[in-house]
Amino acid sequence: MSIDSPLPVLKPADFASDQDVRWCPGCGDYSILAQMKKMLPTLGTPQENIVFISGIGCSSRFPYYMNTYGMHSIHGRAPAVATGLKTCRPDLQVWVITGDGDGLSIGGNHLMHAIRRNMDLNIVLFNNRIYGLTKGQYSPTSPLGKKTKSSPMGAIDNPLHPLSIAIGCEATFVARSIDTNIKHLGNILKRGAEHQGTAFIEVYQNCNVFNDGAWEYAKSRDTKAETTLELEHGKPLIFGKDRQKGIRLNGLDPEVVELGKGITEDDLLFHDERSPEPSLAYLLSRMRNEDGFPEPIGVFRSVDKPRYDEQTNDQIDQATKERGKGDLETLFRSGETWKVA
Template sequence: MAIATNGNANGAAVKLTRRDFASDQEVRWCPGCGDYSILAQTQRVMPELNMPREKIVFVSGIGCSSRFPYYMNTYGFHTIHGRAPAIATGLKVSRPDLMVFVITGDGDALSIGGNHLMHVLRRNVDLNIVMFNNRIYGLTKGQYSPTSERGKNVKSAPMGAPDHPVNPLSLALGAEGTFVARTIDTNTRHLVATLERAAAHQGTSFVEVFQNCNIYNDGAFMHLTAKDVADDRTLVLEHGEPMIFGKDHNKGIRLNGIEPEVVTIGENGITEDDILVHDETRASSNMAYILSRLDYPEFPVPIGVLRATDKPTYDGTVQEQMEAAVARHGEGDLDALFNHGDTWVVEDE
């Protein structure tokens, strides 16, 4: 893949590195926070995207994750709670030449920002949305969030959270997202690969990142990520490959009618041919939706790209309409518009 370059004072191309994308701001997250990993891997991906820094913009809302634009040596907006997708949409429509990332958290995106998230996915704006999911409100000191488990005992719910949690991937698929994926902060190789895939997608890419908040929800995903259990409790999705998992690489997912089930290859006549083959490009999101509902302990938790399909983008369609309007009516004249029709002047007495 081509390496992004910027010109030096003499006009010569200069290869950009991860360090070029790190700003001079002190990173102010709690020591040990999973956000550090996501930041580091994002900075690592940036030089591979073949985009100069002045063409990249990070837009965030409110929350721990939303400090992100300060730490990227690109353009950025730290906006308001839940509204980052709306602001990013306006930016992308007005400047289609930019690569725009939306950085958000489970509270910012799925509570106050849920409506904006749904519509940016439905519209298929060419944005890259990275949602940090730590299943807690960290910045406001540990209240339960839309993704917190039902019954979770926290300061805002001393008798246990009464809500049923939101499933971010199911919501994104229900809103007809064209690129829906999940990765984990501690699996850096997988995180990098997923971010690269998301950035290359034309349309809205939605990436959920399981991220540890070691202060208010430490170990939220340890039952999936610990080295001694990860192979048995996560399912790494790869396009065109059978859905096989496990330390011995002998477990798989198949459909029993319309219901998924875990089977063991070599038992009861089960062979690899019985295992579902992942197809992320299917126009229908039915299988992707089934995968989004798989959860521990009954199933391994899928990570990877659940769905990656193509359809016209909102910003691309708007640009086509503007070009058609100019071709039909000519360039607009704002002064003429203001002075068209009945006008009047209010005189000072």
């Protein structure tokens, strides 16, 4: 097949809408927006075939800043809006932009069900561990003891961990990145976009107004080598400034070990993002800085499973093949009828 005119090559600027970006100066959202605009042209998908759906919250203003189709819907419901859209139009690339409050509190139910259906959506959850747009109440990912306007004596709600939730729902693609780790973030967004089925991506995002420094341990040059661990498929779990530490399984529990002194890379846990069984991915999602573990970033899980949007359309094809295209006349006259002269 010959191509008469070459496809236009899109640039990041082509994905910018004409609207002023209104996040607070210094917000981590800017970086995610920039990486998205930079990554999208590399996919070769025309702008008109991309849709961003969001809920409510700071992150959910995202669609307004993208020169694609979009909908800033209502609080927590973006996965459901996107489900209806994608079910009808599997040809579109559909992104869901949400936050820790929008996705895990008011919209927790929809997030869970979009994931278990393996809807072909790319869900990006901006986790800043605070309610920003309502000016600083604790969120479902705020740590215990977090003092905020609505928790002056400290939060007593056990926090949710987005990736543990996603893996618990057997998400087929699960990944984590960090707003300021721009190259990594760009790669993860691209991997998510290329995945068929629900891609769930948590981004550690700093709210410099209401929760500044929440992820400092994972972002700071001084500490990040010790507090994060970059996952690579098929590679052992190694981290540390000198890459001298690793994660080993002790029974069902992970433990941090020093390489050398009789411990080699072969003793470590090897990452297998394609493992059909989600247990190891879940174990990784439970490694927390506060418990003395590095927090993994990268792709936790990437497996292939049937997708709702594809299957529901297949059922139409199957029904049509078996019974023929629906005919109203035949339907109306099915069963018992009688004539009145």
